[in-house]
Amino acid sequence: MILLALFFLNFNIHSNKTITDTAQIGLTINCNVKYKAPKSMVGFLHSIDIYNPATYLITDLSPAYWRNSYQTNVADRIKSIGAKSIFLMSDVYGYPGALHAEGWVNPSSKASNYSAVAGNAFAKNNLKNKQVVYDLWNEPNTAFFWNGKYEEFFYQFKMAHNKIRSTLSGKTALVSGPSITEFDPVFINRFLEDCLKNHIKLDILSWHEFRRGKDIVNVQTDVETARKKWVNNAKFKALGIKGIHINETVAQEDQYNPSAILGYFYYLEGAKVDAACKSCWVETNGENNCFNSTLDGLLEGKTFKTRSSWWAYRYYNLSLKNRVQAVSANKYLIGFANYRADKKLQILLTSIDTTTAYKKVNVSIKNFAHIGQAKNKMVKLNLLEIKNSDTKPMEAPTKIGEKLLQLNTNGGLSFDVTMSSKAIYIVEL
Numbered sequence: 308m309i310l311l312a313l314f315f316l317n318f319n320i321h322s323n324k325t326i327t328d329t330a331q332i333g334l335t336i337n338c339n340v341k342y343k344a345p346k347s348m349v350g351f352l353h354s355i356d357i358y359n360p361a362t363y364l365i366t367d368l369s370p371a372y373w374r375n376s377y378q379t380n381v382a383d384r385i386k387s388i389g390a391k392s393i394f395l396m397s398d399v400y401g402y403p404g405a406l407h408a409e410g411w412v413n414p415s416s417k418a419s420n421y422s423a424v425a426g427n428a429f430a431k432n433n434l435k436n437k438q439v440v441y442d443l444w445n446e447p448n449t450a451f452f453w454n455g456k457y458e459e460f461f462y463q464f465k466m467a468h469n470k471i472r473s474t475l476s477g478k479t480a481l482v483s484g485p486s487i488t489e490f491d492p493v494f495i496n497r498f499l500e501d502c503l504k505n506h507i508k509l510d511i512l513s514w515h516e517f518r519r520g521k522d523i524v525n526v527q528t529d530v531e532t533a534r535k536k537w538v539n540n541a542k543f544k545a546l547g548i549k550g551i552h553i554n555e556t557v558a559q560e561d562q563y564n565p566s567a568i569l570g571y572f573y574y575l576e577g578a579k580v581d582a583a584c585k586s587c588w589v590e591t592n593g594e595n596n597c598f599n600s601t602l603d604g605l606l607e608g609k610t611f612k613t614r615s616s617w618w619a620y621r622y623y624n625l626s627l628k629n630r631v632q633a634v635s636a637n638k639y640l641i642g643f644a645n646y647r648a649d650k651k652l653q654i655l656l657t658s659i660d661t662t663t664a665y666k667k668v669n670v671s672i673k674n675f676a677h678i679g680q681a682k683n684k685m686v687k688l689n690l691l692e693i694k695n696s697d698t699k700p701m702e703a704p705t706k707i708g709e710k711l712l713q714l715n716t717n718g719g720l721s722f723d724v725t726m727s728s729k730a731i732y733i734v735e736l
Contacts, residue, residue: 333635334642336654339674340632347371347627348575349620350390350584351603352555357384359600360611368602368620369627372582374442374554382432393483393554393584394432396467397444397452400424404451414466415459425467426474433476440511440582442483442554443467449488457494461501468507483511486554490514490529492536499537502546509546512538515555515586516571520661523570524638526553530578550581559588562596562604565619565693565731566641570659572623573641591698612700618693619731622704626655640668654734661728670734672720685711686720688736695729704733 350372355365357380370390375381376398385392400421403411414421425443432439444467447453447460464484471477485498495514502509512533516526530551537543538551553575561567568585575583587597588604596604605617629646639660647653652675658666675686688711691704712720724732 333637333669333671334640334654334656335634335636335671335673336642336644336652337632337634337673338644338646338652342630342632344628344630345576346579346581347624348572348580348583349624350374350393350554350582352584352587353597354587354599354601354603355381355384356600357381360602360606362388364602364606364611364613364617367624368617369624372440372552372554372584374584391438391440391582392432393440393442393552393582394428395442395445396425396428397421397442399428402445402452403454413455413459414463415455421463422466422470426470429471429474429477429480433480440481440483440552441471442486442511442513444484445486446488446515447485448491448494457497461498465501465505465507472508481510481549482508483513483552483554484509486513486515488515489517490533492532495533495537499543499546503543507546510549511552511581512548512550513552513554516553517556517558517586519558519561519567520659521639523567523574523659526556526571527574527578530575530580551578552582552584553580554582554584555586556583557585559586562586562588562590563614563616563697564695564729565615566657566659566661566695566729568616568619569623569641569643569655569657569731573643607698607700610700613702614698615693615696615701618701618704622653622655622693622731622733626653640666652734652736654736656724656726656732656734657730658726658728666726668724668726670720670722670724672736673717675714675718675720675736684714686714686736688712688722688734690724691733691735692727693731693733694727 347369349368349370351370352374365388372393373385373390374393374395376395382392400414401411443464445452453460468482471480487494518525533551538548556571557568585603589595590604594608599608601608605614605620607614625647626643626645631644633642633644635642639658641657641659643655645653656668689706690708692707693704726732
């Protein structure tokens with residue numbers, strides 16, 4: 308008879324007490340059910356210059372998109388690392404809430420102002436990179452970025468759109484909007500109705516998501532609502548919407564939180580969005596990580612040392628290839644599983660339910676498919692933790708346990724992991 312200790316692994320890093328109760332929530336992994344590699348949800352907003360951060364700190368994350376204003380050298384660097392650009396055109400014009408904006412003029416009062424800026428920026432950018440998404444105005448539903456009426460915002464959006472489309476190459480350019488601060492169906496519906504009336508071709512529907520904790524699950528709900536209400540609605544077919552971008556994610560309060568970050572990746576993937584970008588914020592020390600080249604705060608300012616949030620991005624990026632099925636019994640339990648290039652099975656675990664400090668999770672693996680492994684063979688399990696380091700640097704995830712487990716008669720494994728709030732756990736087999 309095989310001892311139960313060989314079948315079950317209990318990691319309890321917070322006390323010396325033995326855990327004997329049944330796991331509260333569970334994750335079931337089936338190694339025989341494989342998936343096509345999903346689109347990466349890694350993307351950034353600003354926070355890069357021509358020198359910093361070091362290229363390996365970026366390429367280790369393989370960003371798919373980068374939302375940035377036009378700077379030739381930076382745009383070239385973004386392109387060289389393989390990311391697509393989302394060009395934030397309104398940055399070039401400026402905003403009423405900016406410190407230097409005492410003389411700011413509402414562009415709708417002088418139609419030529421913004422349309423000319425947009426046209427010139429498009430002409431310059433189009434010479435360099437034809438795969439750019441043109442995001443025409445940032446957060447027009449906030450006083451910092453827009454201090455006029457909705458009608459004035461839409462007028463200048465229309466003028467900029469028409470200026471771009473009036474050129475030969477502009478007819479196939481990708482235009483995005485309205486990039487508001489949250490999923491606001493009333494605002495979006497009005498915007499899209501006006502786009503229809505004015506014969507605007509809107510390639511990308513975009514907005515921002517800053518939900519927190521258990522509410523992160525509603526990111527997927529928002530996207531599915533938008534797809535049903537507008538993207539797949541015959542009424543709006545003439546707009547030509549090709550995709551949905553959540554071009555700013557992760558709330559300021561969660562900007563360093565590895566668990567929330569993985570939760571966003573999970574539900575953005577579940578929603579099948581086409582692109583996502585992490586937002587940048589003012590940090591607790593008053594520094595704005597939009598402009599310090601720290602990948603929106605994934606790195607420490609000045610030293611560029613990695614934080615736990617960077618490691619959340621790193622391990623998510625490692626999870627994108629050779630995915631296998633991971634089914635959670637609880638919508639707040641986030642789990643990814645994949646075979647890495649080194650043939651190890653990697654499992655990422657976290658819980659976005661912060662109401663309970665610790666969660667004991669049972670992981671059940673079916674059809675464990677390591678090369679050369681046979682039934683009843685002993686398997687070494689390593690457990691690593693990405694604990695929330697907040698603003699402090701983290702050199703690497705911490706190894707918190709290892710154990711030999713025996714494959715059961717069906718070629719599977721079962722073990723428990725105890726998780727701390729705001730942390731990600733990495734199981735390597």
